[in-house]
Amino acid sequence: MKATAWEFRLRYWIHLVIYVLGFTAPWDRWLHLDSIRTWQLMASWPARSKWLSFSNATIAVLAVGIVLALLAALLRTWGAAYMDASVVHHTAMHGEQVVADGPYRRVRNPLYDGMFLHTLALALLMPPSGAVFAIVLIGVFQLRLILAEEVFLTEKLGEPYRQYCSRVPRLLPALQPKIPGSGVQASWGMAFLSEIYMWGVFVSFAALGWRYNSMLILQGVIVSLGVSLVTRAFLPKMRVAAE
Template sequence: MKATQFEFRFRVVIAFLLYVLGFWAPWARYLGGSGRVSTTWLELPGALASAHWLSLENATILVTVIALACAIKGTIFRVWGTAYLGTAIVHDKSMHGAGVVAAGPYRYTRNPLYMGTLIFAIAVSILMPPTGAIFFLAAQAIFYYRLILGEEAYLATQQGEAYLAYKQKVPRFWRSLRARVPAAPAKPQWLTSLLAESYYVGFTACFAILAWRYNAYLLIKCIIICFGASLVIRAILPQTPKHD
């Protein structure tokens, strides 16, 4: 089922609430019985070590490296996609369908921004309780899939055959290994994109530097600071998309 206009308009608020529920995981305080809530970053390496697949030290390093790789890859897709689509359109509360954007990452996947968000979410989820992480990743996948369906229906209505032809050639989600459509003339706005995606860029930098302290609470503080800073930056960036 596709997302409603309400969900699209308030997608940032809904995503924020999913973050809150993932970290809070109120149900975890009752399922375990002890009232103590751990993090996936602690529990997953412990499970790997208990299964005798890896030592606890190596398992912890492996989980940390995978999370860092997800943060980097997710951030790259976010910055790359925003650079070509435009900051104002990415952050606007209304859908836009003036024309097919067949440049940059949009030659390989139709939804680089959502793909980047979901890959990045894997990195964030290790800081949550295990059940919170499962909820967070599942809820994010469902929510963004609904947004994608809503946008596809809107673009098909606005652009007709042009979008349907693009849709047939370019994968919805997973990145194709080669470009599926010719490059459209477009000039990426890299600096503006980096600023607009400052939450992703900032947290990835924090994770790369601070993760080796293995302090989840320190990184959670980084999430809060980076998110707050990103809201300030977004407020001062140009917000003048062309409405359809």
């Protein structure tokens, strides 16, 4: 069930391929399905039931997308602030010590939780079949990555990591910290830069969503991805300069 080493190494590209397939949903054309977006479909349900007008339902779904994108950006940035950006985006697994500060006191995998919330936000812009495809595959793939990391960290860190896992939930954050902090200082500036794509997606939803044009938001997402790729190319140099 756990992911292989090459899956972990190529995880960003695998995520990207899943998202592209979710947005394009080529099977819709093969099956001659209507090319509506999940946003429209979700807004039509309360409108048909006469709970809300279609206009208000559209705004409500947009609000959900904005909140999901914001939570994803916040959670990812919070997690990255307590872990070196070079480790967060590295192609190999790392495990020098148990990270027990920030969100890691409440949940073991805040970065994966943030990515899944991000997937839910993007799914609103996809065709319904593509949204289901992306949510299911991203969920399964991330679980496989988590299991692979847990095996690696258990072998590398031993009993301290086992004790950490026994006290801190894997995916559902605890309301209260489950362990005391270890004294790691957060690096917020580097964390924001490493997660600039997530913040760009949030801004795209918040600033462009009021045009009620999913393709316009998608253009903002693509621009955010481009900016993040350029930023990540300079992250190692930034980290060295900061030290």
